[in-house]
Amino acid sequence: MPSQKRILVLVGASGSGKSTVSDLLIEKGIPKLVTSTTRKPRPGEVNGIHYHFRTIEQMTEEPFIEQTTYASNIYGLSVKEVEDKLGKYDMVHVTLDKNGAKVMKEQFPEETKIIFFKITEQEMAERMKKRGDSIEAIEHRIHFSRSTEELEPVENTDFVVSHGTPEEILHQILNEFAS
Numbered sequence: 001m002p003s004q005k006r007i008l009v010l011v012g013a014s015g016s017g018k019s020t021v022s023d024l025l026i027e028k029g030i031p032k033l034v035t036s037t038t039r040k041p042r043p044g045e046v047n048g049i050h051y052h053f054r055t056i057e058q059m060t061e062e063p064f065i066e067q068t069t070y071a072s073n074i075y076g077l078s079v080k081e082v083e084d085k086l087g088k089y090d091m092v093h094v095t096l097d098k099n100g101a102k103v104m105k106e107q108f109p110e111e112t113k114i115i116f117f118k119i120t121e122q123e124m125a126e127r128m129k130k131r132g133d134s135i136e137a138i139e140h141r142i143h144f145s146r147s148t149e150e151l152e153p154v155e156n157t158d159f160v161v162s163h164g165t166p167e168e169i170l171h172q173i174l175n176e177f178a179s
């Protein structure tokens with residue numbers, strides 16, 4: 001029998017709107033798989049809600065489905081997070097880079113739906129500026145996304161979102177996957 005469970009994987013460059021849409025999905029009752037990172041919290045980010053903020057040592061202390069290094073920080077999705085939330089809910093979402101999306105498609109081929117947030121380099125810079133990122137952080141991220149072709153859709157993308165307000169994008173996603 002086909003699995004009824006769904007994992008919506010949000011992928012896109014820095015500033016493409018993943019976190020904004022993630023917050024709206026949570027409001028709609030579609031919980032987030034909270035990943036772990038060694039990155040420092042941004043203003044307003046809460047430990048356990050936006051990320052589990054960890055030291056490098058702590059990233060070796062539990063099993064992970066996958067880990068990636070992105071712009072000099074380590075990120076990872078723990079086995080516990082997936083087991084706990086997928087056990088409780090039919091649909092969850094998670095924000096990952098392209099490496100993480102690939103692993104999820106391999107590990108959970110039936111459940112995983114990859115949603116790619118398309119954005120131009122100019123929009124990316126403007127959005128990060130609006131979010132309050134420093135010039136150094138913006139330049140570092142842009143350089144990184146050029147070198148990793150992050151602005152190009154990832155392999156096995158199921159759905160591409162590009163234009164619209166965060167609310168419009170939310171509705172596109174719900175129409176596609178929550179009906």
Ligand SMILES: Nc1nc2c(ncn2[C@@H]2O[C@H](COP(=O)(O)OP(=O)(O)O)[C@@H](O)[C@H]2O)c(=O)[nH]1
Nearest residue numbers: 014015035068070075076077095096097099100
């Ligand atoms: N593979 C993988 N990627 C992650 C994980 N957690 C977050 N990411 C991705 O890491 C990248 C950097 O995230 P973040 O530092 O929050 O920066 P942002 O994209 O500017 O919001 C984004 O592409 C996230 O989707 C994870 O556990 N595994």
Ligand SMILES: Nc1ncnc2c1ncn2[C@@H]1O[C@H](COP(=O)(O)OP(=O)(O)O)[C@@H](O)[C@H]1O
Nearest residue numbers: 014015016017018019020127130131164165166
């Ligand atoms: N669809 C959108 N249109 C215009 N601005 C947006 C949109 N989505 C997000 N933003 C703004 O762009 C900035 C970066 O968004 P964010 O969700 O933090 O991106 P990401 O998580 O992909 O790095 C924020 O200031 C946010 O308010």
